[in-house]
Amino acid sequence: MALHVRPYCTELEDTVKNLSHKAWILFKYNKDYSHQRMSCVFNEDGILICVGYLRHGIADDHDVFEIEMPTNELALNRMNDVRMALYPIFINTCEKFRNLNKKTKLVAWKDFYGDRGFCEEKGFLPYQTYYKAQRSLEEPIPEVRTPVGVNVNFHPMESKEERIKYTELENQFYQGVVYRSVNMLEWMMGGPELHTISAFEGDELVGSVMCWQTGAVDRLFVIPRWRNKGLGKFLITKGFEYHIKNGRNEVETLVNEQDKEAMMLLASLGYSFPVKLELMALDV
CATH class of the missing domain: 3.40.630.30 (Gcn5-related N-acetyltransferase (GNAT))
Incomplete structure (x- = not known):
């Protein structure tokens, strides 16, 4: 039947x-x-x-x-x-x-x-390959200095304008299946836990990372002129600190195999890549 x-x-x-x-x-x-x-x-x-x-x-x-x-x-x-x-x-x-x-x-x-x-x-044909990156928080956390010229704080995005600006910038670095709309962001913010840590140069958002209750330290981005200055590492370690404060002993994220810069950054911070995930695609 x-x-x-x-x-x-x-x-x-x-x-x-x-x-x-x-x-x-x-x-x-x-x-x-x-x-x-x-x-x-x-x-x-x-x-x-x-x-x-x-x-x-x-x-x-x-x-x-x-x-x-x-x-x-x-x-x-x-x-x-x-x-x-x-x-x-x-x-x-x-x-x-x-x-x-x-x-x-x-x-x-x-x-x-x-x-x-x-x-x-x-x-369906192979489309993208991702790794699930994991790191134990029981291992020592590297000390990373705050890059000079930015302020890094919790970013509550209380106004619609802030959420729109954040989403527009974030989506310059995450596209395709990991694209996020303002509606999706607001839906996630209404959940049990979403903690966004952002870096500002004056009033300009220049980098960010997100944490939530699964132990994720995810959605990292840094605008081009602020790269290679330690900002990405600093944001991730702030994510580590957040999860340690909330009693977690492991963090994880999803990283695209083609993003070699991100893979190297995570490896330098003690991540391993135990799970490989293949995304298949069909042209419609």
Whole structure:
């Protein structure tokens, strides 16, 4: 018997919340998803086993739609059926919301949730490679001096104008699947913990890093004229200090394999790179 797919609606809110709190809260509170459709996959007994939706990202010359497919234990033995049910819906969503003046890529992590063969059969090709970088906070933290000419502090971004400026600058350094909109930033700020540490030269934002409860020290960026002055290292060590203060003993981040400068910086601060993640992409 075939699986049954229904679009998300308010009547399914509690059911979706029980399967994936992240999906539920995205569609309830993040304005980026107000125009999209989440597809709810039910088994033959009418039990929700998966929800599928796309996260929209932007790069210079193309748009990216990233597959998200949270599941429960009832989906584990029939993931191919789940993929087959959701794949045409993902394609149709890309076609509906794509920018006709740009190329569009449908991208998937984890070999489309466990089946590289399915990816390859549909024409997905390697797109980007990332490493999960990790560091123990039980190891000594290097002493890094504050670069002369900047002030580094917690950055609450209390006004809409501050959040817009921050997002515009951040996205000059992070594009594609890691692109962030103002809506996404505000959604994250409404969560249990998001601590942004930013560097300012006068009133100008010149660098930043973010921390949250998972132990992440992430989204590091430094504008070009402030590079090679120790600012990136200083921001990361401030992130270490934040997590130590909050009782954590390990930090992590995701780094693009092509960003050799970032890889070298993290390695110099004691990170290792134990997990390699390949992102596959299909031109739509």
